[in-house]
Amino acid sequence: MPFSNSTSPPSVTRDIAAGVVVFLVALPLCLGVAHASNAPLISGLLAGIIGGIVVGLIGRANATVSGPAAGLTAVVAAQITTLGSFPTFLLAVVLAGVLQIILGLLRAGFLAAFVPSSVVKGLLSAIGIILVLKQVPHVLGHDTDPEGEMAFVQPDHENTFTEYARLVGDIQPGAAVIGLASVALLVVWGRWKPLKQSPVPAPLAVVLLGVGAAAAFRAMGSPWAIERSHLVQVPIANGPGGFFDLLQLPDFTQWANPAVYLAAVTLAAVASLETLVNLEAVDKLDPLQRNSSPSRLLFAQGIGNVAAGLIGALPVTAVIIRSSVNLNAGGRTNISTIVHGILLFASVAFLPAWLNFIPLSSLAAILLVTGVKLASPVLVRQMWGEGRHQFIPFALTVAAIVLTDLLVGILLGLAVSTGFILWSNVRRPLRVIVERHLGREVVRVELANQVSFLNRAALARVFDSVPAGGHVLLDAQQTDYIDPDVLALIREFDERTGPARRVEVSLVGFRTEYRFEDRTQFVDYSTRDLQTAVTPAQVLQILKDGHERFRTGRRLTRDLGRQVAATAAGQHPLAVILSCIDSRAPAEIIFDLGVGDVFNVRVAGNVTSRKILGSVEYAAAVAGAKLIVVMGHTRCGAVGAAVDLARSGRTAAEATGCQHIDHILTDIQQSVASAPPTADPLPPAERAVLVDTVARRNVQHTVETMIRESDAIGRLVREGRVRVVGAMYDVATGGIEFLGGPSAE
Numbered sequence: 001m002p003f004s005n006s007t008s009p010p011s012v013t014r015d016i017a018a019g020v021v022v023f024l025v026a027l028p029l030c031l032g033v034a035h036a037s038n039a040p041l042i043s044g045l046l047a048g049i050i051g052g053i054v055v056g057l058i059g060r061a062n063a064t065v066s067g068p069a070a071g072l073t074a075v076v077a078a079q080i081t082t083l084g085s086f087p088t089f090l091l092a093v094v095l096a097g098v099l100q101i102i103l104g105l106l107r108a109g110f111l112a113a114f115v116p117s118s119v120v121k122g123l124l125s126a127i128g129i130i131l132v133l134k135q136v137p138h139v140l141g142h143d144t145d146p147e148g149e150m151a152f153v154q155p156d157h158e159n160t161f162t163e164y165a166r167l168v169g170d171i172q173p174g175a176a177v178i179g180l181a182s183v184a185l186l187v188v189w190g191r192w193k194p195l196k197q198s199p200v201p202a203p204l205a206v207v208l209l210g211v212g213a214a215a216a217f218r219a220m221g222s223p224w225a226i227e228r229s230h231l232v233q234v235p236i237a238n239g240p241g242g243f244f245d246l247l248q249l250p251d252f253t254q255w256a257n258p259a260v261y262l263a264a265v266t267l268a269a270v271a272s273l274e275t276l277v278n279l280e281a282v283d284k285l286d287p288l289q290r291n292s293s294p295s296r297l298l299f300a301q302g303i304g305n306v307a308a309g310l311i312g313a314l315p316v317t318a319v320i321i322r323s324s325v326n327l328n329a330g331g332r333t334n335i336s337t338i339v340h341g342i343l344l345f346a347s348v349a350f351l352p353a354w355l356n357f358i359p360l361s362s363l364a365a366i367l368l369v370t371g372v373k374l375a376s377p378v379l380v381r382q383m384w385g386e387g388r389h390q391f392i393p394f395a396l397t398v399a400a401i402v403l404t405d406l407l408v409g410i411l412l413g414l415a416v417s418t419g420f421i422l423w424s425n426v427r428r429p430l431r432v433i434v435e436r437h438l439g440r441e442v443v444r445v446e447l448a449n450q451v452s453f454l455n456r457a458a459l460a461r462v463f464d465s466v467p468a469g470g471h472v473l474l475d476a477q478q479t480d481y482i483d484p485d486v487l488a489l490i491r492e493f494d495e496r497t498g499p500a501r502r503v504e505v506s507l508v509g510f511r512t513e514y515r516f517e518d519r520t521q522f523v524d525y526s527t528r529d530l531q532t533a534v535t536p537a538q539v540l541q542i543l544k545d546g547h548e549r550f551r552t553g554r555r556l557t558r559d560l561g562r563q564v565a566a567t568a569a570g571q572h573p574l575a576v577i578l579s580c581i582d583s584r585a586p587a588e589i590i591f592d593l594g595v596g597d598v599f600n601v602r603v604a605g606n607v608t609s610r611k612i613l614g615s616v617e618y619a620a621a622v623a624g625a626k627l628i629v630v631m632g633h634t635r636c637g638a639v640g641a642a643v644d645l646a647r648s649g650r651t652a653a654e655a656t657g658c659q660h661i662d663h664i665l666t667d668i669q670q671s672v673a674s675a676p677p678t679a680d681p682l683p684p685a686e687r688a689v690l691v692d693t694v695a696r697r698n699v700q701h702t703v704e705t706m707i708r709e710s711d712a713i714g715r716l717v718r719e720g721r722v723r724v725v726g727a728m729y730d731v732a733t734g735g736i737e738f739l740g741g742p743s744a745e
Contacts, residue, residue, distance in 0.1 A: 014330045019337070027234065033073055036149045038081070046314075062332070063331050092263035096263075097307075100271065108272075122396075127401070128376070132371040175360070182365030232355050246312075275294075321367065400412040455486060482510075540723065540738070550591065573597060573599050580602065581604050606699065609667075635692070643687070
């Protein structure tokens with residue numbers, strides 16, 4: 001099916017109406033681009049027909065309209081002059097189309113994803129400013145330059161700004177009245193609800209107003225009568241057959257001319273670049289925020305340019321001006337693009353005389369209002385708020401396009417954006433983190449996504465800063481490309497420089513073609529030697545450091561698979577943590593621990609019992625854990641239930657039907673201050689404070705109970721071999737408070 005989206009009757013009607021509007025705007029633009037390119041006028045119209053019908057059918061690029069582009073005028077004019085004749089230039093257009101077909105088949109449209117958003121947004125704003133600046137003279141009837149001439153320097157050697165000096169003495173009253181009335185009608189149409197919801201597009205109403213007013217002024221005579229130079233001027237053929245007489249064929253005798261192939265490469269490169277950037281810009285304007293296929297559009301434009309070269313048309317590319325008019329007129333699918341191409345063909349072949357009654361000032365009003373919408377101050381403020389790395393490329397793109405032409409502006413914007421990317425990469429090519437693992441400190445170096453030769457010096461400085469006897473971990477898990485010079489530096493440090501300074505090097509994430517095998521040479525899990533060497537105070541500090549990493553989002557890099565393999569034969573945990581079963585309080589994550597680092601006992605309300613005491617005794621007395629942590633938490637459901645039942649005088653079995661919960665809640669209720677039962681509920685804020693207070697008391701009670709009821713734990717505490725502490729974890733903030741305990745003095 002050739003149409004890209006919904007083809008329901010309302011959608012088709014809306015797209016047809018938008019196609020009519022785009023046709024009316026495209027007509028003078030096609031003529032103006034041909035005039036500015038020093039090409040036959042009919043070549044511009046033919047390019048518009050091909051861009052609408054051929055590219056519209058094949059490309060299916062949502063609302064994007066293709067045709068002759070103002071951004072190509074300088075390139076086209078230069079190539080026509082260089083090649084010496086228009087037929088020879090047409091041969092270059094055919095070859096450029098073949099190159100674009102190849103690019104489309106190779107899916108080179110992915111390059112569109114590399115165009116920075118600052119350049120795309122700069123393009124939109126610049127086109128808006130140019131439309132405003134260029135259309136004001138046409139709105140007032142000053143038509144000395146062709147409609148569609150968008151370059152800063154004009155064919156008459158004036159520029160965009162000096163043209164305004166000539167405007168003062170060359171305002172055509174009739175055209176000016178029509179232009180200003182058209183702008184007013186567009187503004188009112190967009191704000192008055194009955195007109196806004198009308199099925200008639202506002203631009204079409206503007207054109208009808210212009211044609212009617214021009215007829216009235218013609219009857220009034222001078223000075224109101226609108227002269228031919230202020231009207232659309234379509235070449236008039238002698239009937240449909242005469243239209244085909246206007247076509248030109250390429251000069252195939254020049255196939256061996258090297259200049260033709262150079263021109264073809266130039267045209268293909270420039271047209272493809274403009275297409276990709278304009279397509280990105282149009283997709284950003286699309287109210288439905290759809291993504292078109294850039295590779296498909298390149299392929300379609302390649303076919304279109306082959307056809308253009310064969311019949312005597314200018315090369316086609318995606319055009320931001322016509323596309324934005326299409327969107328503003330309600331166009332949502334390629335139907336509007338195809339309709340505009342069909343109307344261009346029909347008008348040139350059958351109705352050229354009728355089209356020549358349309359005042360240019362009416363069409364200029366449509367483009368002027370479109371430009372105001374594109375050059376939005378809101379967009380400028382947004383780019384300013386995103387920082388200089390976004391605003392400077394945006395502003396330079398705008399300035400360059402306005403003061404030169406579209407191609408120069410895009411290239412400058414891309415160059416500046418690339419410069420910022422390279423500068424940022426040179427300044428911060430690496431992320432260096434000193435990680436405190438259980439066994440030792442490790443300098444972890446995260447390589448960037450693209451590591452170029454510009455990053456070699458920064459990496460060398462990092463290597464030099466690693467102390468003798470230290471350890472460095474090179475992390476390339478997020479890296480797609482590493483320059484050969486950088487690879488040579490890494491290999492030299494790994495094989496020669498590092499070993500000479502007793503620096504151990506670990507590697508992770510390097511791609512296969514770089515010939516580095518993943519290896520971890522430091523201990524990142526609890527071993528027997530480490531467990532024997534550390535003191536209870538040191539283990540507590542390890543947990544505190546781990547929690548700080550959790551709280552700040554700087555968790556250690558762990559090879560969990562390696563830890564599983566290393567701990568399969570035995571375990572030597574440093575601590576045992578008694579915590580609640582609450583899903584918001586996972587101890588290993590809160591303390592940033594790995595496989596085999598701690599024992600973990602979980603029970604609702606972090607209460608103790610004979611079975612739990614047995615587990616903790618085994619962890620400390622047999623397995624060698626140096627620290628026992630009882631960790632409660634805020635907003636605890638078990639504690640809340642214990643408080644509510646204690647105040648109501650009911651049991652858990654009576655309240656919930658669960659017969660075993662009483663064994664847990666009864667223990668917690670020892671930390672609830674006794675008070676007569678009452679049916680009155682506490683206010684939410686007061687209840688929350690009470691629940692957290694009881695949870696804290698419950699932790700302290702559990703710590704005391706462990707030491708009192710377990711002879712083994714009590715003995716280890718008295719001997720200083722084990723420490724028992726309480727902790728309260730805040731589920732709202734992620735913070736933790738250690739409460740100490742009898743062993744903490």
